[in-house]
Amino acid sequence: MIKDPRHIALNVLCSWHKASLTLDKSLENHSEEISCLSKNDKNLCNALIFGVLRHRESIDHTLCAFSNIPLIKIDTAPLYLLRITLFQILYMDRIPAFAAINTAVDIAKKTSGKKTAGFINAVLRNAAKNNSKITLPDPKAEPAKFISIQYSLPLWLSGKWNHAFGFEKSSLLCRQINTIPPITLRTNTLKIDRQSLAQKLSLVAKNIELTEYADQGVSFTNPSILIREFEAFKLGLFQIQDEAAQIVTQLLAPRPGEKILDACAGLGGKTGHIAQLMENKGIIIAADVEPKKLEFLESDAKKLGIEIIRTKPINLLKTSIKDFDFYFDRVLIDAPCTGLGVLRRNPDAKWKRSKNDIARLAAKQKKMLNAAANLVKPGGILVYAVCSCEREENEEVIHTFLNKRKDFSIDTHFKSNKYSRLMTRDKFLKTYPDTNNMDGFFAARLKRKSRS
Numbered sequence: 402m403i404k405d406p407r408h409i410a411l412n413v414l415c416s417w418h419k420a421s422l423t424l425d426k427s428l429e430n431h432s433e434e435i436s437c438l439s440k441n442d443k444n445l446c447n448a449l450i451f452g453v454l455r456h457r458e459s460i461d462h463t464l465c466a467f468s469n470i471p472l473i474k475i476d477t478a479p480l481y482l483l484r485i486t487l488f489q490i491l492y493m494d495r496i497p498a499f500a501a502i503n504t505a506v507d508i509a510k511k512t513s514g515k516k517t518a519g520f521i522n523a524v525l526r527n528a529a530k531n532n533s534k535i536t537l538p539d540p541k542a543e544p545a546k547f548i549s550i551q552y553s554l555p556l557w558l559s560g561k562w563n564h565a566f567g568f569e570k571s572s573l574l575c576r577q578i579n580t581i582p583p584i585t586l587r588t589n590t591l592k593i594d595r596q597s598l599a600q601k602l603s604l605v606a607k608n609i610e611l612t613e614y615a616d617q618g619v620s621f622t623n624p625s626i627l628i629r630e631f632e633a634f635k636l637g638l639f640q641i642q643d644e645a646a647q648i649v650t651q652l653l654a655p656r657p658g659e660k661i662l663d664a665c666a667g668l669g670g671k672t673g674h675i676a677q678l679m680e681n682k683g684i685i686i687a688a689d690v691e692p693k694k695l696e697f698l699e700s701d702a703k704k705l706g707i708e709i710i711r712t713k714p715i716n717l718l719k720t721s722i723k724d725f726d727f728y729f730d731r732v733l734i735d736a737p738c739t740g741l742g743v744l745r746r747n748p749d750a751k752w753k754r755s756k757n758d759i760a761r762l763a764a765k766q767k768k769m770l771n772a773a774a775n776l777v778k779p780g781g782i783l784v785y786a787v788c789s790c791e792r793e794e795n796e797e798v799i800h801t802f803l804n805k806r807k808d809f810s811i812d813t814h815f816k817s818n819k820y821s822r823l824m825t826r827d828k829f830l831k832t833y834p835d836t837n838n839m840d841g842f843f844a845a846r847l848k849r850k851s852r853s
């Protein structure tokens with residue numbers, strides 16, 4: 402079994418790159434090798450994988466200047482080995498350049514042969530010596546290109562953000578996306594209060610803070626052990642969830658005794674929160690097109706002490722009210738989306754998403770919102786949410802919906818002083834990593850007209 406953290410990082414990145422895998426899946430496929438590493442080596446392996454994915458475009462800009470072979474013609478394994486090693490040289494100060502290069506050459510000999518190892522050695526030594534001479538595009542003349550290289554964003558996306566948000570906001574957003582986010586969780590108030598949980602966490606993590614906008618959130622850094630090994634986790638005292646995701650459920654504002662549909666429940670991050678706000682009284686139907694996710698959700702709900710969830714595998718696009726016994730007081734549709742609002746946590750997505758994905762998912766979101774709307778009772782509430790800041794997946798979905806569905810309107814009467822600063826003038830919830838230090842989310846709270 403491979404024991405070097407750099408070699409394992411290389412394997413994780415190569416299998417992520419070659420197959421249509423998410424980074425999480427690729428990490429899971431290599432979990433046996435990773436679990437045998439010491440704590441320090443695990444941290445290094447993680448830092449290399451995430452670091453390369455965060456800074457890939459900037460690294461490639463430097464590599465291009467020192468490689469006599471165009472990067473597109475270099476095989477995946479040597480290319481990622483170059484990226485991993487250059488990341489260590491440019492962004493980490495704990496490993497001397499010569500040591501990082503020697504290790505890369507050793508790995509290259511094993512994985513790609515002597516000739517490639519020689520090429521890697523030459524490119525890296527040259528890059529280590531001369532990287533300070535590299536220049537960036539002029540931000541005034543080529544703003545999108547500058548953002549793309551300086552902050553490592555694919556050019557199509559830097560162009561889109563520069564157009565949508567302007568140069569300054571895009572730069573701040575990109576800078577924040579490349580930082581390591583705090584870990585945020587939501588207290589399971591069915592079992593413990595937030596203060597007591599924070600106290601327990603202070604034994605195993607640093608920089609414990611109560612979130613400002615989410616009522617039950619706690620954030621922290623530097624866990625001393627894996628989170629799944631926290632005693633509080635094993636006891637079901639919390640669920641990991643970003644502050645923005647918690648606010649979405651606060652916007653739904655479910656009450657005890659109601660009937661709620663979580664139409665895209667996934668692994669149940671928001672379902673658990675709904676149950677808490679309902680004080681474990683009423684009915685929640687947790688639906689998703691992937692039954693495997695619902696199996697996980699069920700076992701997690703048991704651990705959290707929730708008794709009011711019924712799971713239902715459905716394709717929302719092929720569902721009507723006949724598939725349910727009743728209309729719902731509230732429906733949450735946390736729709737499948739590009740995930741471009743959570744690049745800080747999932748930097749792999751920026752290299753796998755494309756412009757077409759935005760259009761394709763926006764079309765699906767419109768259909769799903771319409772289908773979910775048919776399940777809301779007159780006078781009931783429908784919340785649409787996505788973890789993306791793209792207009793096509795945000796306002797455009799809602800405007801298309803409201804143009805067609807005259808039986809719905811934006812619920813302007815809902816008041817929450819606590820997070821009114823996060824609401825736009827049109828009463829949409831919008832969060833950004835740079836301005837709010839949260840994931841980028843969009844949510845709209847809609848109300849179905851009562852029968853007159």
Ligand SMILES: C[S@@+](CC[C@H](N)C(=O)[O-])C[C@H]1O[C@@H](n2cnc3c(N)ncnc32)[C@H](O)[C@@H]1O
Nearest residue numbers: 665666667669670671689690716717735736737
């Ligand atoms: C953004 S995720 C939901 C995350 C979840 N609500 C949470 O907070 O953990 C979107 C979910 O929609 C589900 N989905 C995609 N297409 C669907 C469809 N046609 N019908 C029902 N669910 C669907 C996906 O399987 C995925 O779990």
